[in-house]
Amino acid sequence: MEKRAHFSGWTLPLLLIIPQMAITVIFFYLPASQAIWQSFLREDAFGLASEFVGFENYSAVFEQPEYYRAMITTVIFSTLVAFFSLAVALLFATQADKSLRGGHGFKTLLIWPYAVAPAIAGVLWMFMFHPTLGILGRPLNVMGFNWNPMLDGKDAMILLVLSATWKHVSYNFLFFLAGLQAIPKSVIEAGAIDGAGPLRRFWTIIFPLLSPTTFFLLVVTIVYVFFETFGIIDAVTGGGPAGQTTTLVYKVYADGRSGGDLGLSAAQSVVLMVIVIALTAVQFRYVERKVQY
Amino acid sequence: MAGVTLDTVRKIYSGNVEAVKGVSLGIEDGSFCVLVGPSGCGKSTLLRMIAGLETISDGEVKIGDRVVNQVEPADRDIAMVFQNYALYPHMSVYDNMAYGLKNRKTPKDEIETRVKEAARILAIEPFLDRKPRALSGGQRQRVAMGRAIVRKPQVFLFDEPLSNLDAKLRVQMRVEIKRLQKALGVTSIYVTHDQVEAMTLSDKLVVMSSGQIEQVGSPSEVYRRPETRFVATFIGSPPMNILPGKVEGPGRVSVGGQSIAVTDMRDGLTPGSAIEVGLRPEDVQAGGVGSSSLSMDVDFVEELGATQLFHGKVAGADFVVQASTGQIPADTRKLALAVDPANVHLFDPQTTKRLGRV
Numbered sequence: 001m002e003k004r005a006h007f008s009g010w011t012l013p014l015l016l017i018i019p020q021m022a023i024t025v026i027f028f029y030l031p032a033s034q035a036i037w038q039s040f041l042r043e044d045a046f047g048l049a050s051e052f053v054g055f056e057n058y059s060a061v062f063e064q065p066e067y068y069r070a071m072i073t074t075v076i077f078s079t080l081v082a083f084f085s086l087a088v089a090l091l092f093a094t095q096a097d098k099s100l101r102g103g104h105g106f107k108t109l110l111i112w113p114y115a116v117a118p119a120i121a122g123v124l125w126m127f128m129f130h131p132t133l134g135i136l137g138r139p140l141n142v143m144g145f146n147w148n149p150m151l152d153g154k155d156a157m158i159l160l161v162l163s164a165t166w167k168h169v170s171y172n173f174l175f176f177l178a179g180l181q182a183i184p185k186s187v188i189e190a191g192a193i194d195g196a197g198p199l200r201r202f203w204t205i206i207f208p209l210l211s212p213t214t215f216f217l218l219v220v221t222i223v224y225v226f227f228e229t230f231g232i233i234d235a236v237t238g239g240g241p242a243g244q245t246t247t248l249v250y251k252v253y254a255d256g257r258s259g260g261d262l263g264l265s266a267a268q269s270v271v272l273m274v275i276v277i278a279l280t281a282v283q284f285r286y287v288e289r290k291v292q293y
Numbered sequence: 294m295a296g297v298t299l300d301t302v303r304k305i306y307s308g309n310v311e312a313v314k315g316v317s318l319g320i321e322d323g324s325f326c327v328l329v330g331p332s333g334c335g336k337s338t339l340l341r342m343i344a345g346l347e348t349i350s351d352g353e354v355k356i357g358d359r360v361v362n363q364v365e366p367a368d369r370d371i372a373m374v375f376q377n378y379a380l381y382p383h384m385s386v387y388d389n390m391a392y393g394l395k396n397r398k399t400p401k402d403e404i405e406t407r408v409k410e411a412a413r414i415l416a417i418e419p420f421l422d423r424k425p426r427a428l429s430g431g432q433r434q435r436v437a438m439g440r441a442i443v444r445k446p447q448v449f450l451f452d453e454p455l456s457n458l459d460a461k462l463r464v465q466m467r468v469e470i471k472r473l474q475k476a477l478g479v480t481s482i483y484v485t486h487d488q489v490e491a492m493t494l495s496d497k498l499v500v501m502s503s504g505q506i507e508q509v510g511s512p513s514e515v516y517r518r519p520e521t522r523f524v525a526t527f528i529g530s531p532p533m534n535i536l537p538g539k540v541e542g543p544g545r546v547s548v549g550g551q552s553i554a555v556t557d558m559r560d561g562l563t564p565g566s567a568i569e570v571g572l573r574p575e576d577v578q579a580g581g582v583g584s585s586s587l588s589m590d591v592d593f594v595e596e597l598g599a600t601q602l603f604h605g606k607v608a609g610a611d612f613v614v615q616a617s618t619g620q621i622p623a624d625t626r627k628l629a630l631a632v633d634p635a636n637v638h639l640f641d642p643q644t645t646k647r648l649g650r651v
Contacts, residue, residue, distance in 0.1 A: 186379035189346050194393035194440070195367040204392075208383045 032273065038266035057267035066243065067251065067268070074247040077160065078225040084165045085221055086214065089172030094202070096173075097180040107177070114170035118228060122235030125163035149237065153244030156237045160245055163236060164229045171224075172217050179213035180206070219283040223276060248272050295357030295447045296322040296480060297343060302352035304338050304504075312338045314504040315352065320482065320497065325474050327483045329491035330501035331527070336484045337452055339501075343482060344373050344450050356448060367396075372441035373450040376457060378433045380425040380440075386412075387421040390439045404443075411439040414473070431462045438470070442477065449474070451483040455490065467493060488528050492516065500524045518557075518638075522645040525571050525638055531602060533638065534612045538570040546570055546639065549608025551587050554634040557649040568648065571638035574602065574615040578631040589614065589628040603628065 007013045039057050043050040061067055096107050113121070129137040131148040140147040149155040183206060191201045207214075230249050233239060239246035239254055246254060249272060256265025297320040304313040313335040320326045328336040341347040343354055345366035354361050361369050372393075380389050387408055394404045412418045415435040425433055434454065441449055454470070455463045471494055474481050485491055491498055492512045500507040500515060500523075507527075508520040519525035519533075526532040538548040540562045546553055548570050562568070577587075587607050595602040601623065603614040607630070614630065621628065639648040 184377065184379065186375045186377055187381060189344075189366075190373070190375060190379040190381075190440075191392075192346070193344060193366045193371065193373050194444075195396035196392070197367070200396065205381060205383075211383075 035266045035269050035273075038262055039270045040263075041266075042263045053263070057263040058271075060264055061267045061271065066246075069243070070246050070248050070251045073157075073245065074226065074249075077157065077164075077229075077245075077247055078222050080157075080161045081164045081168065081225045081229070082218060082221045084161065085168040085172050086217060088165065089169045089217075090176050090210075090214075092169070092173050093176035093180055094206075096177055110173050111170050113167055116167065118167060118231030119235045121163055121167045122232035125159060125166070125232075126236045129159050129162075149241075151241055153241055156241060156245045160229070160233060160236055163232050164225065167232065168221060168224055172221065175213055175217055176210065179210045183209050215283070215286060219279060222279060226272065226276060248275075296320050296324075297326075297448055297482065298353075298355040299339075299343075300353040300355070302339065302342060302354060303350045304335070304342060304347060305350040312504055313342070316501075316504075316506055317352075318499060318506065318509065320480060322480055323478045324496045325471070325481045325483065325494055326497040326499060327485060327491045327495035328499045328501055329485055329488055329527075330507075332486055333503075334501045335504040336486075336501050340450055340452055340482060340484045343448075344371060345369050370447045371450055372444045372446040372448075373452065374437045374441050374454045376453040378425075378437040378454075378457075380433060380436055382425055385422050385424060386417060386428070386436050386439075389425065389436055390443050393440065393444050407443045407445075408439075411443045414442070415439050430458050431466065434458060434462075434466055438473070442473070447480065449479050449481040451481065451485075453485055454483075456485070456487070463490075470494065488530065492528065498528075500527060502527075518647070518649065519571075520647050522569060522571070522640040525640065529573055531574050531613050531615065533571045533573050534607070534610070535640070536570045536572065536608055536610050536612070537642075538568050538608075540564050540566050540568050544634075546637075548587060551608075553587070553632055553637060555637045555639060556634045557637070558639055559648045559650060562648065567642050569640040569642050569645075571640060572612075572632060573636065574613040576633065576636035577614055578633070579603070579614055579616050579621050579628050580631075587630045587632065589630055591626055591628055594623050 040052055040054060041050045042053045042056070092110055096103055096110070116124075126149075128134050129140075129147070129149060131137045131141055131150065137147055137149075146152075147155055149159045187209075188201060188205060191205045196204060226247075227249055229247070230253065233245060233247065233250050234253075237245045239250045248268065252265050252268045252272065255261050255268065259265070297318075299316055299318045301315040301317050302313060303311065303315050305311050316335075316339060318326075328339060330336045338347060342349050343356075345361065345364065349362050356369055356371070381392065384392065390408045390411060391404050394407065399407075408421075409418075412421055415438055417432060417435045417439060420428060420432060420436075425436065428436065434457075437454065451470070455466055458466060467490055470483075483490075483494055485494075491500075495512055497509065498512045498515045499509050502523050508515055508524045510518075515524060515528055519528065522535065526535065536548050538546045538553075541547050541552060542564050543560065544555055544558055546555055546558070546568055553570070589603070589605045589607045589612055591603050591605040593604050595604065596618070599618060600615050601618050601621070603616065603621065603625075605612055605614075605628070614628065640646065641648055
């Protein structure tokens, strides 16, 4: 059965398609192409003149030791956030999937953090773990832990991972829960009769059957960490202390906005774009080939 | 191998819904027991309690001499074939069958021997490397059977295993299941709503309705001497005709003013009291006018090939007669039906129980 609407002219279909196209063009293609164009230019500090410099900005990017440091920071940050937000979400989802009393409330509460704006979430966590004001940060110091995310890069990273994970668990939880509910109950019962305990059932039946969900979430989470954690980083650490929590996307902002070097910033954002496109391409490849049953 | 014994087993769901109301049943070692009944009669719940997939609210389930109420499904030494087969979609056919053995730490070469053997018996050897999604319904069904037999369990449980197959394949698999069970001699409990499957497969037929056992017996006993009106109309296709009648005297009832002789009739029934008269469509002889005969107004005829079904009314109640094709002209409007006294079943209109000799 072919599902296709037939239009007699061009006017109506065009009108219907224009809003979506306009949004995509104005908010994605225009800025993206502008970034690409800018990455080949050098602008003076006042934005009055600019000249074409070819790939100079790119070579400048790759000559900066800070850029490699930001890359390593990003890899560490995204690995940690991806791992924890997936693991915690999966744990919650398996618990919520059991029909327990109050399960509905549990599910609703788990979804709330997703509705909190990133900057707000960041501020929230920053205050909670503030070394002298924080409801959790202060007791840590009292107990003898030398906790100070404002001075210690590791502490700052831990705090960022915590807040970014907390923010994203809801999203992953929802998908995992849907994925779990799509697994036929009888398959799990068959596993129980076949002599597999709950843990073995999870790792040999449920987890493999969730693999499409897990892979999709992994890629979405990595994209989230690459781009959307900007608000949290800006609110919690501002890339500090001493640039130790500056990720690639934060560096784009720092060099362009604060540093005033638009060309350098644009070159970085193009590189970042290429990385994410590559990641997405890998996902589609993988999804098409590996995930079907 | 072992028999299965149920002692006043109950299942009460939250909200006081009683799905199984005190069922007691003994299933002999090596026999093929079929639980049959309409949907919602508790037959699947009962099977799942034997499997350990549902908790037992009350009563006792024994496999062999062991009470298994608190035993995990894995430790009950049973194997189950599910309605939707419940194959592991991410594993090959081989791994599907080997999974239960691997979990029990069976040596690798032993697993291979057993899986190969099961695959040979079920003729699925060419598919061992395939995933379940690459198999047809019948092949999946075989894999599900294979997964059960490699384990060499004490009891096989079947939960409507053929209902997802098309009619032709269903008949074929039915025969194969029967043959396999006879060859392996493993106690089997089989749940179905299909009375033909129930009749053909069972050594012991258990008819259930609303959480209770209506009758237990061999298929021919259940067919020949149904204990309740429910069993009478549930087993047999087309179902038994039930006509309103009156007791005339010992061995005689009347239906629509016609007197009929009955062989199997309880003594001491009050003459004139209401009674239900059951006649199987295949047990009445059309055409012959005898001492015990009824007249039927024919409404229409259904052609089944070898036989014809005449639908109509006798004494104001719906009535079906089955006759060999050509025996009665299809345009017959009125039929005289001869009734053999041995083929008349009587039921109490209130309790719906059989009113036969005690």
